[in-house]
Amino acid sequence: MSARKLIGISLASLVPVWVYALGVSGGVGVGLASTACVLLIVGGLYMMFGPHETPDAGGH
Numbered sequence: 001m002s003a004r005k006l007i008g009i010s011l012a013s014l015v016p017v018w019v020y021a022l023g024v025s026g027g028v029g030v031g032l033a034s035t036a037c038v039l040l041i042v043g044g045l046y047m048m049f050g051p052h053e054t055p056d057a058g059g060h
Contacts, residue, residue, distance in 0.1 A: 010042040
């Protein structure tokens with residue numbers, strides 16, 4: 001999964017999170033906490049499925 005695709009997914013998922021957060025009491029705090037959770041999840045997905053450097057097959 002490319003970094004651009006993950007950024008697009010995370011930005012698209014933040015829209016409904018903020019729409020919901022601004023509709024409940026304490027909206028900004030809920031929105032910030034939810035944003036942090038979304039960013040942590042996207043970071044984990046990038047670590048698992050993102051491009052990885054492979055060591056060369058040289059004779060080291």
